[in-house]
Amino acid sequence: MTPEITIMREELPPMRPPRRHLLSIEDLTRDDVERLLATARSFDQASQRELKKLPTLRGRTVVNLFFESSTRTSSSFELAAKRLSADVMSIKAAGSSVDKGESLKDTALTLNAYDPDVIVIRHAAIGAPQLVAAVTGAHVVNAGDGKHQHPTQALLDLYTIQQELGRIEGVHVAIVGDVLHSRVARSDIQALVLCGARVTLVGPPTLIPRGIEAMGCEVSADIGAIADADVVYVLRMQRERMLEGANYVPSLREYTARWGVTPERLRPGQKVMHPGPMNRGVEIDPRVADSPDALIEAQVRAGLVVRMAVLYDLLTHGPVGVPVEAAMEVA
């Protein structure tokens, strides 16, 4: 007879909550977005203090894995994790064993051996973050996968609009340029529509995906359509993602002449955003980029507190709009 084994409850390993990831804006409800933006506001207040570091994620490990170049996203995730007192490892493809032919799966399994709590990944291949989520035990954050998704960019853009205009609901955003190759555009359209904004896409028909109106936005090939927008969101011409030999526009000079965002095409007070990096003189006139109505530096600042909020939310299931003092007490 098999002896009965009784396991006392206290002998069981502590139940780990199911892992949550941030892979796509599609995974979020409006409540999720509002909770994340409220948490980011709390961290924004904490960042005004002389001593900016919080003990919130002490003992946690965040791995930043960047297989594509980045300035804003990689630096803000690293600083966000450090501001929350997590241990941080930042790995870029160049100089890692990826150079020797190691696959994404093997790189992820190798890093998983350190038992990281969060892996932040940017990769040129659509679905790379899902693969990392499948083979590791970490919460995974998509920091940009090909032309698919860049959810934290969309959240920081919403945060910037809310801080500047006091609301997102009912705001009219014109997104101008290369929508076809833009993960930022796809994520922003989903997030803005989810939160009740109106979105108009403006650009050459060759750079606007057919049928994109199904996402709840309007489309125009006429740059004049930016006139009644509250926010003009300028996209970079992503030459590195364009098919070789494909003629999306006759020339960059022609693109600039027809769709470049210049002071002459804007109303006073219209806000201008750009995810960066900018091609000054191509999609955006330098006078626009440097004008007081440009929110481009505010977007970068928002990136830090929004990414702090994302790390905090994934690791603590934090309460809505947690006050800074309460956040500091969460070990």
Ligand code: CP
């Ligand atoms: N907006 C953005 O993703 O910028 P980086 O490529 O510099 O991270």
